[in-house]
Amino acid sequence: MSYVLYYSPGAASMAVHWMLIEAGIPFEARLIDIDTGAQHDPEYRRLNPAGRVPTLIVDGVPRHESAALLMLLAERHPTAGLAPAPGSPDRAEWFEWMVFFANTLLPAMRDWFYADSDGDPAGAQAVRALAERRIEEAWERLGATLADGRAFLVGGRLSTADFLALMLMRWTRNMPRKATSRENLMPYIIRVRALPSFIELNAREGLSDWSNPVGQA
Ligand SMILES: N[C@@H](CCC(=O)N[C@@H](CS)C(=O)NCC(=O)O)C(=O)O
Incomplete structure (x- = not known):
């Protein structure tokens, strides 16, 4: 099995990059810096x-969509244990979170960040206002789920849903209302950010602006 990941630091590729590192899957990483417009390069x-x-080249074939790539990798590397096994009791909840992130929260985030360029700039403010509402609702839902004290989102162990959750929470760091301003999310954020694979991911992507303070477990 061969993998080449095209990524941009902190972008939607981050969750896939994280999974590859966490699971110890061999891959090659190639930088496509979206801040310089490299994503428009004809090649x-x-x-x-x-x-x-992201784009992930899987055995020579380009594949897309961060959530789909995470689910594909989970299927191809079941021993990594990053998704509940098919037929297991936690599988349905894992599907729910993966699809919720992919079809509700990710599009709202896209709308918030790209309202001017994806749509009509004259209506951008209204688009952002709706997106912000959806994003806030998502953190409410997450907070309510985590209120039972669970360590990770699904089945008591790290899964692809946590990779997406943290990536999306990180994107709020420069928004008016940050995920880190919600006290009920902080124990989870601190726990997952403390994972060696998250620290390694940040180092590899050259990111240092959304890590646990030194000394915080
Ligand atoms: N639904 C896609 C979203 C991909 C996406 O919007 N990526 C952004 C970065 S977070 C991007 O490539 N932006 C560059 C552009 O649109 O020009 C996924 O989850 O993979």
Whole structure:
């Protein structure tokens, strides 16, 4: 099995990059810096016609969509234990979170960040206002789920749902209302950010602006 990940630091590729590191799956990482417009490069557009990251080349075939890539990797590498096994009691909840992130929270985040360029700039403020509401609702839902004291989102152990959750929470760091401003999310955020694979991911992507303070477990 061979993998090449096209990523941009902190972008939607981050969850996939994290999974590859956490699971110890061999892969090659290639930088597509979206801040410099590298996603519009014709050579990259041949791999990803939408001009977005991530792209994961799986055994020579370009594949897209962060949540789908996480589920695909979970299926191809079951011994990594990053998704409840098919038929197991926690499988349904894992599907729910993966699909909720992919079809509710990710699009709301896209709308918030890209309201001006994806749509009509004249209506961007209204788009962002609705997106913000959806994002707030998502943190409410997450907070209510974590209120039972669970360590991770699904089945008491780390899964692909946590990779997406943390990536999306990180994106709020420069928004008016940050995920870290919600006290009920902080124990979870601190716990997952303390994972060696998250620290390694940040080092590899050159990120240092959303880590646990030194000394915080
Ligand atoms: N639904 C896609 C979203 C991908 C996406 O929007 N990626 C952003 C970065 S977070 C991107 O490539 N932006 C560059 C652009 O749109 O020009 C996924 O989850 O993979």
